[in-house]
Amino acid sequence: MTAWRSARAPLIWVALALAIGVPVAAAAASEQLAWRGPVYILAGFAGIIALGLVLVQPLLIGGYLPGLSAYRNRRAHHWIGGALALAILIHVAGLWITSPPDMVDALTFSSPTPFSPFGVIAMWAIFAVALLALLRRRLGLRPRTWRIIHIPLAIVIVVGSVVHCLLIEGTMETISKAALCALVLAATGKVMIDLQVWRKRRTLRGENVAPQ
């Protein structure tokens, strides 16, 4: 028991590093990269990193990562949200440079590829959350109003990203990709259940919701 307790914190961090690092490493070993230009490669990896960040977000907000205070969790969630929006910008800009007509098709929902609309919807949800988070104080959004906006958009982001990613045939290795997607869904589901997001409550600020 004590051995487990002392090993638990580093193990969780190692598991997180593997959950994101293994899919990235597997994609870096993909033979597809040989036929791609640097901009296309960058765009692809920005997408993979973005999916990794989508995994970190619910873990932070649920307080599942050991050694972080509630305040730190929240700050990190904000910064990683910003990094996620940036990663998506790089992903879309890189794909636009690689093949402008294909990117225009995707953004206008007239793409032949079934995964494109899922990615584009998730992108708009990410941008909406990032923008509203920036303007939250100025708009005077109360915590409850913010939750009513953010939680449905978070679900759209998670589901959209996972479907988008799973349907793509690209550099990501199938098993590590499916595992990362499963973890994203599991982490999101767990935080929704633990925080009982469907229940009305006045505020979560300052609460340490997850058992440490």
Added chain:
Amino acid sequence: MTTVVLTRRNLLAAGGSVLATGLLATGASGLLLPARASGLAPTESMLGGANNYRKGAAIVERIGKGGFWMSGTVRRAGDGAPLAGQRIQIWAHTVEGREHEPQSHGATLTDKEGKFRLEMPQIIPIFGQPHGHLAYDSGEFKTVFLRPVMRSAKETSLEAHFVLQPA
């Protein structure tokens, strides 16, 4: 002397056959014939089919070093007659170049049976799907752009079929 026995069964059978004859007759004259007249429907261009198209690709023996086969047929809308000598342009993201690059493009002509077949470099996934592009864009018939998708990136051939209507 003949006796007509009017039982329920006879009546139903007779009535049924009259109905069936009537339906078949109208079917043959009113439904089947116009359908045959319009016949084989023309192929619609596919979404994204024209992406990275370069007008006027040269007719080539094969694109690049080859190793992958693109094939298909070209027929006339309506009667489905094979169209010989039609120029089909083909391009894709392959192991030898990206979709928009000139060396990734080439064209071929259909034979007497309306068939075409062009060797090209191995197609690899781009934008999340291993796919090729084909165009009929020679003026005589309406322009059609196709974008067939490979079932697996490991396949070494792909087919696409055109049914063209007069421009």
